[in-house]
Amino acid sequence: MTLLLDAVLCVLLLGTALAAVLGRGVFRAIVFFIVYGLLLSVGWVRLEAVNVALAEAAIGAGLTGILLLTTYGKLTRVSAEAEPDDAGVNLPVALVSVAVAGALAWAWSVLPEPTRPRAELAEALPRAGVENPVTAVLLSFRAWDTLLESVVLLAALIGLWLLGRDEDWQQRLGVPQHARPGGIMTSFGRVLPPVGFLVGVYLVFIGADEPGGAFQGGTVLAAVGLVAALAGLIQPPRIGQWQWHAGLVLGPLVFLLAGVAGALSDSGFLGYPEAIAGTAILVIEAALAASIAVTLAFLVIGPPEKGHRE
Amino acid sequence: MIDLATYAFTGIGLVFFVAGTVGLLRFPDVFSRLHALTKADNLGLGFIALGVALQAETWRQVAMIAVIWALALLAAGTVSQLIARDALIKRDGR
Numbered sequence: 001m002t003l004l005l006d007a008v009l010c011v012l013l014l015g016t017a018l019a020a021v022l023g024r025g026v027f028r029a030i031v032f033f034i035v036y037g038l039l040l041s042v043g044w045v046r047l048e049a050v051n052v053a054l055a056e057a058a059i060g061a062g063l064t065g066i067l068l069l070t071t072y073g074k075l076t077r078v079s080a081e082a083e084p085d086d087a088g089v090n091l092p093v094a095l096v097s098v099a100v101a102g103a104l105a106w107a108w109s110v111l112p113e114p115t116r117p118r119a120e121l122a123e124a125l126p127r128a129g130v131e132n133p134v135t136a137v138l139l140s141f142r143a144w145d146t147l148l149e150s151v152v153l154l155a156a157l158i159g160l161w162l163l164g165r166d167e168d169w170q171q172r173l174g175v176p177q178h179a180r181p182g183g184i185m186t187s188f189g190r191v192l193p194p195v196g197f198l199v200g201v202y203l204v205f206i207g208a209d210e211p212g213g214a215f216q217g218g219t220v221l222a223a224v225g226l227v228a229a230l231a232g233l234i235q236p237p238r239i240g241q242w243q244w245h246a247g248l249v250l251g252p253l254v255f256l257l258a259g260v261a262g263a264l265s266d267s268g269f270l271g272y273p274e275a276i277a278g279t280a281i282l283v284i285e286a287a288l289a290a291s292i293a294v295t296l297a298f299l300v301i302g303p304p305e306k307g308h309r310e
Numbered sequence: 311m312i313d314l315a316t317y318a319f320t321g322i323g324l325v326f327f328v329a330g331t332v333g334l335l336r337f338p339d340v341f342s343r344l345h346a347l348t349k350a351d352n353l354g355l356g357f358i359a360l361g362v363a364l365q366a367e368t369w370r371q372v373a374m375i376a377v378i379w380a381l382a383l384l385a386a387g388t389v390s391q392l393i394a395r396d397a398l399i400k401r402d403g404r
Binding site for chain 1: 381384385388391392395
C-alpha cells in the first residue's frame with residue numbers, strides 16, 4: 001500500500017516537473033512549480049527527512065513561488081513580454097540547459113556512495129547541546145556554511161535594492177497595496193498573523209530538538225509580515241530606517257560574534273564550550289530567524305517604488 | 311469499529327474531492343468552479359480530517375488536525391472570495 005503511495009507520488013512529481021518546464025504559458029509554469037514543490041516536500045516526509053520537507057514547503061514552494069508570482073505580476077504591469085510568443089526552440093538557452101543537465105548528471109554519477117554518518121554523529125551529538133542532528137550539523141559541526149548562507153541572503157537583498165530607481169530611493173519599499181478597509185483581505189490579515197507568528201516562533205524554538213529551525217521559522221515569520229502588508233495593515237518601511245538595518249544584520253552579527261568568542265576562548269572559531277552550547281545555539285538561531293524573516297520579506301516586497309499613500 | 315468509521319469518513323471525503331475536481335474541470339465559469347472547489351476544500355478535507363482524527367493516539371494530535379482543518383478553511387475561503395472579486399471586476403469592467 002505504501003509502495004503504491006510512493007509510486008503515485010513519483011509519477012505526480014515527474015508530471016508536475018515536466019508540466020512546469022514544457023507547458024505553455026509562464027503563469028501556468030509557475031503554478032506547476034509551486035505544486036511540484038509541495039509534492040516534493042511530501043516526498044521528503046516519505047524519506048523521513050522532515051527538516052528538508054519543512055524547508056522545501058516554506059522556501060522552495062512558498063517563498064520561491066511568491067517571488068516568481070510577483071515577478072510575473074511586475075512583468076505584466078510594465079506590459080513586458082510576460083508570455084513569450086511561441087517562436088520555436090531558443091537554441092542558445094536549450095544548449096546551456098542541456099550542458100547544465102549533463103554536468104549535473106556527470107557530477108551525480110561520480111559522487112561517492114553516501115555513507116550514513118551514524119557512528120561519528122552518535123558520538124559527537126551529545127556534545128553539541130541540541131538533540132536535532134540537523135540543527136547540530138547546521139549550527140555547530142558545519143556552522144561555517146550556515147554563517148555564509150545568512151550573509152548570501154543579505155547580499156541578495158542589497159543586489160535587489162540596487163535595482164531601485166534613483167528618484168524612488170526615498171519611497172517605501174515595494175508596490176503600493178490596495179486592500180479595502182474592512183474587506184476580506186483585511187480580515188484575513190488580522191486573523192492569520194497571530195497564528196502564523198506563533199507557528200514561526202515555535203518552529204525556531206523546537207528546532208533544537210525536533211525538525212524545525214531558523215530558516216523554516218524565519219520564512220513563516222516573513223510570510224506573516226507579508227500577509228499584514230498585503231492586507232494594508234502595516235506599511236512597508238523605507239530603506240534608510242536604521243531599526244530595519246539592525247534587523248537585517250542581527251543574525252549574521254550574533255553568529256559572527258559567537259564565533260569570535262569561541263576563537264578567543266579555547267573552543268576555536270564557531271566552536272562553543274560544551275556547557276553553554278545549547279543556549280548559544282538557541283540564541284544564534286533566534287537572531288538568525290529574525291534576520292532571515294526581515295530579509296526574505298524585503299526580498300519579496302522588492303525595491304522602493306513610488307505611489308504609496310501616507 | 312473505529313477503523314471502519316475511518317474508512318467511511320475518509321471515503322466520504324474522497325467522494326467530495328472527486329466531485330469537486332470534476333466540477334472544477336467541467337463547470338463553465340469562474341464562480342461555479344469556485345463553488346465546486348470550496349466543496350472539496352471544506353467538506354472533503356473536513357471528512358478526511360475527521361477520519362484521520364479517529365486514528366490519533368492523543369488528544370493533542372486531534373487538536374492539531376482540527377487546527378490544520380480550520381486554517382485550510384480560512385485560507386480557502388479567503389482565496390476564493392478574492393478570486394471571485396477579481397473575476398467580478400474583470401467581468402463588469404471596473
